[in-house]
Amino acid sequence: MMESGSAKSAETKRELRRRLLALRDGLSAAERAEASRLACRHAAEWIESSGIRSVMAFVSFRSELDTSELLEFCWARGLRLLLPRADIGAKRLALHAVRSRDELAPGAYGILEPDPGRAAEAPDEAPEAVFVPGAGFDRCGGRIGYGGGYYDRFRAEARDAAGGRWIGLGFAAQLVPQVPMEPHDAALDGLITELGLVWTNTHPPEGGRS
Numbered sequence: 001m002m003e004s005g006s007a008k009s010a011e012t013k014r015e016l017r018r019r020l021l022a023l024r025d026g027l028s029a030a031e032r033a034e035a036s037r038l039a040c041r042h043a044a045e046w047i048e049s050s051g052i053r054s055v056m057a058f059v060s061f062r063s064e065l066d067t068s069e070l071l072e073f074c075w076a077r078g079l080r081l082l083l084p085r086a087d088i089g090a091k092r093l094a095l096h097a098v099r100s101r102d103e104l105a106p107g108a109y110g111i112l113e114p115d116p117g118r119a120a121e122a123p124d125e126a127p128e129a130v131f132v133p134g135a136g137f138d139r140c141g142g143r144i145g146y147g148g149g150y151y152d153r154f155r156a157e158a159r160d161a162a163g164g165r166w167i168g169l170g171f172a173a174q175l176v177p178q179v180p181m182e183p184h185d186a187a188l189d190g191l192i193t194e195l196g197l198v199w200t201n202t203h204p205p206e207g208g209r210s
Contacts, residue, residue: 020136035194036066054080056127141187141200142179
């Protein structure tokens with residue numbers, strides 16, 4: 001019995017995710033640290049040149065690109081920094097405005113997240129820039145997540161509240177020629193790695209945001 005096209009695509013995405021995560025895990029600590037430093041610098045330069053005042057980012061976990069320098073940049077510049085907290089029961093992300101690392105605590109999956117007792121929830125915020133993690137990316141805005149669908153669901157449910165630029169943040173080693181995309185998958189606007197900012201083919205820069 002032949003598989004449907006969607007089943008084949010899903011299987012391909014699972015295999016690609018597994019391979020890319022293994023590749024990312026294989027980067028040395030020194031390689032990850034240097035690439036993370038450069039990528040965060042590129043992100044900070046774009047934020048400053050674009051006049052952005054509100055940013056949604058993420059706290060890194062395991063072998064993800066380390067966003068520490070980007071978070072510290074936002075706090076030092078007095079930017080509005082929004083970080084997600086995973087609600088496992090509802091399988092959704094809740095945004096919180098975080099003012100320092102003191103407002104973070106281990107949450108779902110052991111990831112540092114906003115402490116609801118310290119960081120106020122901000123459900124109606126509209127961040128101008130949204131940086132997202134992933135297992136892999138392509139130049140057309142394709143992104144492979146981790147299989148939970150949290151970011152896809154968040155973007156679909158809160159499109160108006162999260163309508164800023166959606167930009168992947170990862171290592172150049174995670175860039176592939178093409179990510180298998182389903183009809184419901186929304187393309188990213190750009191990707192930042194240690195090599196710089198790449199706008200996707202489907203979402204070119206507008207105005208001064210380049």
